[in-house]
Every structure is written in structure tokens, then in C-alpha cells.
Amino acid sequence: MATKRRPLRTSAAGPSSSNMNFRPGGPDVKRAEAKGTRPTAAPTSVREILVMMVMHACKKTIFFDTNLKVALYLGSLFLVSLIGDFIPFPKTYFARSDNLFNVYFVKVGWGWTLMLTVPFLAMTSYTLCCGDMKKMLRHHIPRIVIATFFWLFWTKMFNIIETSYGRCTVKGFGTKSACLKAGHLWNGFDISGHAFILIHSSLVLIEEARPIIKWESIKDYLRNEIHDRSISEHSSTNPLRNLSEEEMRNLQFLYDRLTPIIRTLFIGMATLQLLWDVMLVGTMLYYHHMVEKVISGIIAILTWYFTYRFWYRTTLLPDPAGSGSFFYQRENKDTFVYGRRPTMTTTGPTNVNAGSRANMATGAFGGLAAQPKFMGMPLYTNMRTAATAASGNQTGASNNGVDLNS
Template identity: 70%
Template sequence: MATKRRPLRPNLGGGSGPAPNTSGTNMNFRPGGPDISRSEARGTRPTAAPTSVREILVMGIIHLCKKIIFFNTDLKVALYLGSLFVISVIGDFVPFPKTYFARSDNLFNLYFVKVGWGWTLLFVVPFLVLSAYTITCGDHKRMLRHHFPRIVIATFFWFFWTKLFNVVETSYGRCTIRGFASKSSCLKAGHLWQGFDISGHAFILIHSSLVLIEEARPIVKWETIKEHIRNELHNRSISENTGSNPLRGLNEEQMRSLQFLYKRLTPIIRTLFIGMAALQLLWDIMLVGTMLYYHRMIEKVISGIIAILTWYFTYRFWYPTPGLLPDAPGFGSFSYQRATRDSFPLKRHSHLGANSSANTPGAGGASSSRAHTNGSSSREQQIPKFMGMPLFTNVKAASAAASVQQAEQQRRDQQASVTES
């Protein structure tokens, strides 16, 4: 004989006696219906706007570019050093066919590698300025003080090392024909100058690639800023101060600036990021050609080591150090790249699991022990879900419904035990 289906949640209306089915107080639905008070329902977040086909295509391209430019940096550095050594040794002892790319006057060498730092600045400077201006909420003084100096420092190291390479070659070299004491006079006479020529090609390509990778990091989780803005505006409209939204600390003027700048500058930032990914891929291809055809192995390895040490000192030691300027890429008036629980509150408060095990009749020490041992898993199991997503969108509503449901279940169990006895 079929039994009457037990409701998923008790009657929160507080009425006595059976209620008709049309009242909705004993139906099988989750909290959030008409009987939830306004104070409990006010935490429901607004839904995101529908995504257009164009937006989906753009995000697909951005995702592909992220795969290219954010390849494991530590592994890429190891590949740079290993390739400089192995391929250069092969190029020194095994004659490769002399193609068009082996000529020093080829198109890519003249218009890309020799002015490689200019191409790098062409994409990095506007990307850094626009992204830093956005995450500092339009504070141009903070942007200029905390972020723009990174480009100045990177340019200084590029100028310093390339000039030092020229000094080393000029000071510790000699002309193939006697009688020429300087490199310039030797070259003007049509002779060759033999010196320790540290590869400026390898240095500028590796240095530019690593700077591109690091300066592009603000694009990571850039799309979540839109969600944070939407949720924070909703929270402020209902005077809701709970949650861990990273924008909670911004004042009204900063919120307006962030909302405006994000909407206006995001398309430009995405376009620049795509260009940076393409340029970084080009530099890696040009580096392979440099390994094969230009300079000796020791000259290329030393230049690669200098480029990597410069990157490590600035982006891995200097900038992340608290209290030292400039800041690391992506650091602004709020921390949007830090994982938060604000977007999807999947768990209840920790005291619910303990109360559940403590208030259940017949639960002894073993039950209490299991509750403490598997507290997190039991709390997750108590959250009603559909297709893996929680049905409770408000922590207050979830807590209130859970407490009432547990009390009602305890009351029914007590009545059943009395009836059986």
C-alpha cells in the first residue's frame, strides 16, 4: 500500500491543523517560495545577462591565447635554457642549410628582432596602463606610482644589458687585420671584428617573452570582475554587508569608476591581450632561429641566463615583496584574482552539522565522532542540490529552513516511537 509522500520541508506558516493543498504550506518545494520572509529572501543574487554569440567567440579566442601565453612559466624558463644549450651545440657542430632566415638582413631580423623591445612596448604599455587604471578604480596617481614603473625598470635593464654586451665585445676583441684598434675602424675598412659577442638577440627575445607573460597576468579572472560588480551593487541596494565580495571595501565613487572603466576598457584590453599572445608566440619562433644561426653556444647561454635572472629578480622577488614599489601585476584597489566563496556559497555554517548530530535521538558518542571526523562531507550532503548546484541561494534562508526541518523531523520520530511502544 502506497504511503503519503512526506513533504520536503515543514510548514513555516505557523498555522495549526491540516491545510488545504492549494495553500502551498505543505507542498514539496524548497525554501524561496511565497512563505519565505522578505528579510530571508533579500540575499538572492541577480542573474547574469544572456551571453551573445560574439561574446562566446571572443571568450574562446581569449581562452586559446591564455593557453599560449600562460604556459607553465617555470617549465618555459627551463626549456629556454635547455634549448639554448642543446640546439646551439648542434648548430655549432652540425652545419644547417643556409636559408633566407640565416641571413642577418632578413625581414624578420631587421624589422622585428632588432626593434623587438619596441614591439613589446607597443602592446605592453597600453595593456598595463588600461588594466592598472581599471583595477585602481581610475586612480591615475596610484597607477603611475604602483604599476607604470615596471615598464621603466624593464626598459632600463634592456638598455643596460645590451650596452654592456657591446662594451664587452668592443673591449675584449680584435680585428682580423692588424692595425685597427677599434671595432668601428675595423668594420669600416671591411674587415671582421672578433670578440666575445654575447647574444643580444637571445637576450631581447627571452626578456621580451617573460615580460609579456608577467604583464599579461591581470587578464586572469578578469571576467569575474563583472560578476563582483553585479553582486556588490545588489548587496548595496539592499544594505547587505555580509559575504566576501572583494569590492566591499570600495566607496561609491570607486564603484562608479570601476563600473564605467570595466565596461569601456575591457574590449580594448582583450584585443591587446590577443596581440600580446601572438607576439609572444612570434618571439619563441624567432628564438629558435637565433639558436640555429647566430652566435656561439656560450654567448647565447650567457645572454639567456642574464635575461632569466633579470626576470626572476624583478617579477619573482622585487615586485611581490610587500612594502616595495612597484606592485606586482594584477594588484589594485581590490583582489579579484583571489579565490572567494562569495559567488557560490556551497556550504552552511559549521554549527549546523554539530547540531544535527547532537539533536538526533539515539545518537551516541559514535555519531558525534563521525560528525566531527566527516564534518565537511556531512554538511555538504545536508545541502539540497539539483544537478550538483545548491538550491539555497541565501545562507540565512538555508539556516532557518534547516533548523525548522530538523526540529520537525525530531518531533515526528518521537511520535513514531511513542506509537510503536
């Protein structure tokens, strides 16, 4: 005959605790009283999910492997243009020089690029500098000034080359302006300004959009750091741990206020970059000769490589896009800081803002690489617990999994 099961909590008082077959300390413990816990993120709304889906699609579009994209630019400029020089492609709407996209976008392409890039650069840099306007103006704004200078320099140079090394189709006109005013054509070596501006703008958009990578992680870092400071706990892995209270307040305020605008600008930048690629295909098919387009493409790519891949990765100003008073992109394989010493942060042998591969491997982020992880996230946030777990794993490995004290 079956007997009645005894409750685990026979001595508990009160009507709510009678006949409750669970162990003490479970649901009765409030979250505020629990130790070793962190605040969780707020529930995600349907609108937020839709926005993140759009952002993910835009990131996949604009952050296509840059090295591969550069190779595709050069290869297609050569191959497609070479075929077009010998076999005319069928005429389409994009073959007309007065098509809508050519007149209102390509011919003023750098203006469209600046219209989206400048506010995006200013807002992201101002946020990452924790509201320090001088740092933003000194370390970030010069990048767009340099890009504009190279745009002006090369377009003027292309025009000078065409004017100096050309001739009118009708004799008697020694200058390009006189030839064109008379209604004749000027035959010169016309390096494609369209191909240059489209490739130059696309690469600048890609590089200046990089701060959006892992931008959402700043919210998690803020929440955890505010919680740690409220309970007087010092985190060794949070990149915000070295910020002052004023910088934390500025960062939280700017992040909350500017993130919706930054996301909107990024979606516009991704759309514009896709449009530039489409218009570049039209330029390959219908405009200029192969040599003129290949030379302009090489110049645009060399300009990008010299500035974003060489100059900005040295210790000279300006800093790369995404740098600031803290470093939040340590898991980005194409991050800007590899091999670069920071100029905005304090120097030191274990400066987390340096973001070098050596620091990540040797534990400058608090031994993050040595900690046990689940789904890519560290299991421990307290360094003492992590060190104990790591030493236990090493001991178990050295003993081949056999407990010597048993």
C-alpha cells in the same frame, strides 16, 4: 473505476488559477520578491562566446608554466646551440639576417613589446586602482621603466664587452668602428643581444599579462556587490565590499569601457610572445656561438627573477602586475601576492587584499574554504547560514552521522 484527480488549489479564485495542479508560491512569486537570490548574468551572445574562445587559447599560449618555460629556454639554448656549433643546420629563410621578421620585429623587438605592454599595463592598473591615477603612476608604471632600464643597460654592456675584448681580422685597425668602416670583420666575444631581448621580452609579456587571469570575474563581483548594497546586505566574501561608492562607480565605468580594448591588447601580446619564441629558435639554430647565447639567456632570466620574482614581491615599490584596490585572483595558484604585504591597501590582520595562503586557509575571506561547495562555488553567500551549515556538518561528523536526539 478511476476517479478524477482533485486540484491542489481548490480555493483559488480567478480563471487563471482554476484546475492548476501545482503548489502555491511557485511561478506566481516574482523574482524581485524572492529572498536569498542574486541577480544572474546576462545572456551570452555568440560573439562573446567566440571572443572567450580566442581568449582561452591565448591564455593557454602565454600562461604556459613559467618555471618550465625558463628551464626550456636554458636547456634548448645549450643543447640546440651546441649541436649547431658542430653540425650546421640546413639553411632556411630564417637563416638570412635580412628576413622580414628579423628586420621589422627582432631588431626593434623592445619597441613592439612596449607598444602592446604599456597601454595594457595602464588600462588594467587604472581599472584595478578604481580610477586613481596617482596609485597607478606610483605602483605600476615603474615596472616598465625598470624593464626598459635593464634592456638598455645589458645591451650597452654587451656592446662594450665585444668592443673591448676583440680584434679586427686585418691588422692595423685597433677599434671596432675603424675595422667595420674599412670593410673588415671584428672578432670579439659577442654576447647574443638577440637571445637576450627575445627572452627578456617574452618574460616581461608573460608577467605583465597576468591581470587578465580571472578578469571576467570582476563583472560578477560588481553585479553581486551592487545587488547586496541595494538591499543593504553585507557580503563577507566579495572582494569589492571595502570599496567606497565612488570607487565602485569608477570601477564599473572603467571595466565596461576598457575591457574590450584590454582583451584586444592581450591577444596581441600573446601573438607577439609566440613570435618571440619562434624567433628565438631561429637564433639558436643560425646565430652566435653556444656560450654567447647561453650567457645572454642566463642574464635575461636572472633579470626577470630579480625583478618579478623577488623585488616586486617585497614591500618595496613597485607593486606586482594585477595588484590594486581589491584582490580578485585569490584562486590563482601562481598569484603574485603570496608572501607579500600590500602597499596600496589598508593594513590589518584580516585584510583580504593581502591574499596570503594563511588568510585563505583560516577564513579571512569569510570562511570560504570551510563552506560547502558545488562545482567549486560556495553554496551560501550569507555568513550566518554558512556558519550554521558548517557547524551542522561538524556535529554530524563528530556523531558519526547518528542523530543522538532520535
